[in-house]
Amino acid sequence: MSKALKIVRIHNELLGTYGDQGNADVLAFRAKARNIDAQIVDISFLDVLPTDGDIYLMGGAEDAAQLLSLEALQRDNNLQAALDHGAVLLAICAGFQIIGNSFEASGKKVSGLGLLDVDSASGANIGKKRFVGDTKIKSGVVGCELTGFENHAGYTTLGSGVQPLGVVVVGHGNGDGKYDGAIKGNIFGTYLHGPVLARNPEFADLLLSMAIGEQVSQYDDNLATKYARMRRDAI
C-alpha cells in the first residue's frame, strides 16, 4: 500500500464502555508486524467523519451515548461513502445496532443507519433478560471459533440481505441463542466484546486482508495464538 492503513475509531468516548477500542490497537499492531504502516484516527462526536479510512470501528455503549453516536453519524453520508469505496466496518454491540435498520434505546424505537439489514428490539420489552457472559460462536466466514464476552439486552433479528457472523456455541448471541452478529460484504456486526479482535487474531487478519485487498502474510505471534486457544478451551 502506498499510504498508511487508516483505522478510524468512531466515537470512542461514546462507544467505549466495554473496552472495544482495543480492536483498533490490535489491528494496528498486527498490521505493523507485517510492515504495513498503520495509523489510528480517533473521531469524536464533534468531528466530521473522514471518508478516506480503510477500516472503521464502532463499539458498545450505554443507551444515551448510543443515541448521540447515531445522531452524529446521521449528520452526513460519510460512513456510507467510505463503505462504497470499499472500506471495512466492524461494529460491536450498540454499534452493531446503530448500523442496522432499527433499534430501541432509552425506551424509544429509532431508525438506524440501515447499513445492515437487521432490526434490534430491547429484550426487556419482550420479556427477555439481559445477556451477560462468556460467549463462543463458530464462524464460517472467519473459518474458526470466535470467543468474546456479551453484555447486552438487545434482541436482533436478521433480514434477508445478511448472513450471521457465526452460529452460537455458548451464550446468546443476537438474543435467540442461535446466531451472533451479521455480515454483508465488507460490513461486520457482532455482540462480542473482549475485545473480539484481541481474542481472535484470525478475525483481525481477515479484516486487514479485506482492507488491503490481498491476503496478509503469515505472522506467528505465540502469545496471541495461545491466548485465543486459552479462551476457546475455557468457554
Added chain:
Amino acid sequence: MKNLRLTVAEFSARSAGALSRTFLGKSGETISGRVALGLYPNSIKTLAAEKTVLLVSGTNGKTSTTKSLSQIVSSLGKVASNTTGSNLNWGVANALMNRNPFAVLEVDELHLPNVISETNPKAVLLLNLTRDQLHRMHEVKRVADHWRDACTQATDTTFVIDVDDPFLNYATQSAKQVIKVSFGGRRHSDGSVCPSCGKYLNWSGGIYSCGCGLTNKVADRTFPDGSASYRNAILANAAGEIVGAKAIEVDEKALERTITKHVGGSTATIRLTKNPASWTEALRGIDSNNVVLILNARQVDGLDTSWLWDVSYVSLKGKKVIVCGERGMDLSYRLQVEGVANTLVDTFEIAMSQFPSGSEVSVLAAYTAFFALASK
C-alpha cells in the same frame, strides 16, 4: 426495648458467625448477617434505629475511607463498622448488631438504595462512580439512576459528594441536603454524556457544564486537586462534620489499600486494583522499577476483562514487568500490544522470584488476588 424476635435472630446470627470463624476460619460476617436477616428481615431497620448511621459508597476507596471516617467519628463515641469490606446487606446487618452508638458502614453500590431506606442515615458519603464489574452493574448510568431515587427520598440525610463526578452530582440533584465538594474539576473517564439529560456533555479541562444545568462550576467547598486518597480524606472529614466530629489529619498513605509482604527475600508492596479508574490511579503511584501485575476474573473482580484495553500502561515501559494470575494472559497480551515488554508466569511466588533478593517490588493485584495474599 427490642423485640424478642430480633433478640433471637441476633443470638442465632452470632452463633452462626462464631461457628464459621471456629470451624471454617472465615470472618463470619456474611453468615451472621444472613442468619439475622433470614430470621428477622427487619433487622437492619430495627438495629439502625438505635444508632447514628453514616454510610460510604462509591466504586473505589470504600473500605479505606470507611476506616478513616470511623476514626473521625470515634471522637464522639464508639463506632460499629464493617471494616473488612463485607458491604452487602448481610455485612451491614452484622455490623449493626454491635451495641455502639455510631455506625459507619461501607455499602456496595447496588445495595446502597436499600440500605439508605432501611437505616435512615444522618450522612451518606459518595466518593465516585465509574465502570466496575459490568457483568453485574451493566451500566454506570443504571447505578446512578438507582442512587438518584434513593437520594431523593432520603429527606433526613445529608449527602457529601465529589461534585467533579457528574454521576454523583446527577444522583443527588433532587436530594434535600447536599454538600458539594470540588477539587477544581477532573475529567471523568465515563463522563461524555450528561447523565441528567443525555446530551453530549461539554468539558473544559475538568469543568463540565450542560445546558440542562448540571455543572461542577458551583460547589460548597473547593480544594486543590490531588490523589484519590487525598480527596477521600477531605471527603471523610466533611462527612464527619455533619454529625459534629472534628476534622482530623488523615494519613493519605493509610487510605491506599496496600499490604506489605516479604517473599523470598524481597519486599512486595501490594495494592488493590480492580477497574480502569483504580488501575490508572495505581499505575500513577508506581515509583519502583520492579513491577508485578496479578489479574483474576472471578465474580468480584469482574468476569469480563475487556476493560484492560481502556487503561494505558505506557508508564511501565522500561520497567521490569512480570504478569501472573488466573487471567494473566489477557493482561500480558494487552501489554504486548501497547509495547510494554513483560514476562508471563504462573504464580505470584514465581513472579517474585524473578527479582534478586532484597528487591522492592510494586504489586498491583486484582480483588481476589489481593485478599488471597492478605490472608496468607
